[in-house]
Amino acid sequence: MPLKLRGVLLALFCLLAACQPQTSENVDKTLSTNVLQAIPSTLKFEQGRYQIYRGDSPYFIKGAGGSSNLPLLAASGGNSVRTWGTDKAQQVLDGAHANGLTVMLGLRIGHERHGFDYDDKAAVAEQKEAVREQILKFKDHPALLVWGIGNEVDLFYTNTNVWYAIEDIASMIKELDPNHLVTTVTAGIDKTKADFIKERVPSIDYLSINIYGGLENLPQHLLDIAYQGAYVVTEWGPTGHWQIAKTDWDVPIEQTSTEKAASYRSRYAAGIAAAPERALGSYAFLWGQKQETTPTWYGVFTEAGEPTEVVDSLQYLWTGQWPEQRAPAITSFRLNGKPAADSVHVNLGQTNEAEVELIQHDEQGLSIRWEILAESTDIKAGGDRESRPQALSGLIVAQQDNKLTFTTPAEPGAYRLFMYATNPANKVANANIPFYVDVTAKN
Template sequence: MLLSATGRMLACWLLAQALAGCNDQPSTESASSSLAQVELVQRDGNWIILRDGEPYFIKGAGGSRRLDLLAQSGGNSVRTWSTDEAERILDEAHQQGLTVMLGLRLGKERHGFDYNDQQAVAEQKERIRQTVLKYKDHPALLAWGIGNEVDLFYTNTDVWYAVEDIAAMIQALDPNHLVTTVTAGIDKPKADLIAERVPSIDYLSINIYGGLENLPQRLTDIGYQGPYVVTEWGPTGHWEVPKTDWGVPIEQTSTEKAAIYRHRYEQGIAGAPGRALGSYAFLWGQKQETTPTWYGVFTEAGKPSEVVDSLTYLWTGQWPASRAPSVEAFTLNGKTAKQSVHLSPGQTVEVALDYQPGTGDSAIVRWEVLPESTDIKSGGDPEARPGAMDLTFTTGSQPGRMQFAAPTKPGPYRLFAYVENDSGKVATANVPFMVDTP
């Protein structure tokens, strides 16, 4: 069980006063009346974040783009994975009335960091100490996130001792904000290790995609009764979906994603009052991860998808006035993605995309064929985007109908469709296909 945050804050404040003379690196921003006091309390068995004494439920997203739209959509917080551009993000968030869960990057075993190297661990702690002193008095700050998925593919569980050392340090340096660490999913051995070795965090942060709807029961089953925040959640992960018969994952359409966001939020976050403190949806931005459209709620051009409409509904209880297009069906030569589309080199392909334009009477469709990505990483590490094929698309007489000639080079590809309406919102979908060797 996590310690009482209120009691620990008092103890940490007393320790901070005792150590005050040793802090040779004061904050770059002086404390002011705008500094928000954040604490975690338990009332009648329910965990609650209080910000300046008022209950605060996190309606957040991970990312740093379009914070104005995040606020307009009913969001109240943003999460980062590092302190890159921290000052800009904190300032912009404050201007938009948002808070920030500021990520503190830790070295990862899978990237070569050795938690048996005492000097490297000490240098990492000192770097974080300097960072905390620099940003701890910013009025937008809500919480410190120590690391992100340091447990992914790890073998050295001593990393949790390093996390605890940092957490205890932050509690002493900054008693005004919350402290957490972020895991890749959760199971009983991991939860038990963290409870034993990292008592100084205020709550547990969990990244989870498929299975979020069952998270409250899973936590009960493994014996964790404390509070939690879901710090990444969204579409079904590329490792969790059905595959074609040549082994590539089949991506949900933006419409399917919008529906699953609503379902998972209602079950795994809103469905656990008094335990779930809120969440950060993934990704308030765009990135290449398996495909350019899998996780981002925006396109590469910055256009919002139907997922943003769903998040607006979840955060405010109302749909936005302008709605995104939606995808109803997408076939190549009459076959869906789940039917594993095989083509011959140069074969003519008949494409049928059925969609609704959302707000307005019409929408335009943009097409793109990409080779299947070969730069697949893990844990969200950066990937290179495949270059688009130089193909000719012949539009049919009906909306969403098109022909193209398959690439002449055998191999795996994807046809992407981007449907944009007059409000500037977009629906996305893709169908993998294999060009077979003659």
């Protein structure tokens, strides 16, 4: 673009921005990110409860982890996003700001399980310096709400010196950026960890906890371990793959999207909404899609970016209203007449039948897609990156309406049958059934 034309456009943009009315609803959106201006966030204890303030206004976090489709997050009633690092921080901060959202900006620090040694003073100092650079780079962005130091560094750890390193970073952040809150994120919480944090990390403003099954008991659990401070649940959602029932060949049985949506609603009510004196809000996991055990376990979108029933449930939790167009719901899903809980076995050369029963929230039709994958063998811990199994081709014999006929894969072993039901609003219900291919009959 010619320099002169660029100048004209910039002047026009500035003139239009100056004419925008500065109401409480649009002040965040109209702040210029070219001249950065931090909006202070503080934590206060008043009238027997903890409360975040953003500027002069009370702020309750209605957030999600991940930065996909920020306009939909805002339209669904969300107000904040969480990142795990600063790799795309400028893009995320700018995108959040444009949509009236705030950001919990993650600061990656080393994990013992990945080989980081918290007894290595030089490595710890180098890490702190790298964090310092990130703080100075992003501290004045108007979308910034809170700094999150690390993510589950306590997972499978033995060296408790990590807490001293986190405190060193937290106290540094307080000096460099007095305008924003500081926290650290744990994998669940027990009394030992809570005591270490209270003793060794006094500079954080509140505790952030990742918890799935068990969230419903969190408020009482925190009191039982003598933690009475404020908290944010920074990952929550479906029952974790390590917590759920398994087949007789020892693979976890994933909830359907309908079961997940119900879990989100009940766990939020019991673990977050039920503790208004201490719970400052939450970040649901995951506002996006990822392969972790399966391609559908944790993401609230499909790989194609289609929202599932969970997105509808989050809108209901954040706003008290269901969307006008809702995702379909699953009432039954069976393979050869059996649900996933029955540990379905099939034989080599066998023809199999699957059937799903669905509820539509309108009179429009559904499009159903089926997929067969080998069971993933690339299973990691703590959300580390996993590879997705490839879909198997040539097995589907026929599909009509809500029924599928397919032949057994040619090799014995563990597989999953996936079902995706999409309505005209591009919303999805999904589920899968694990099945095991035997050489000889098991049932």
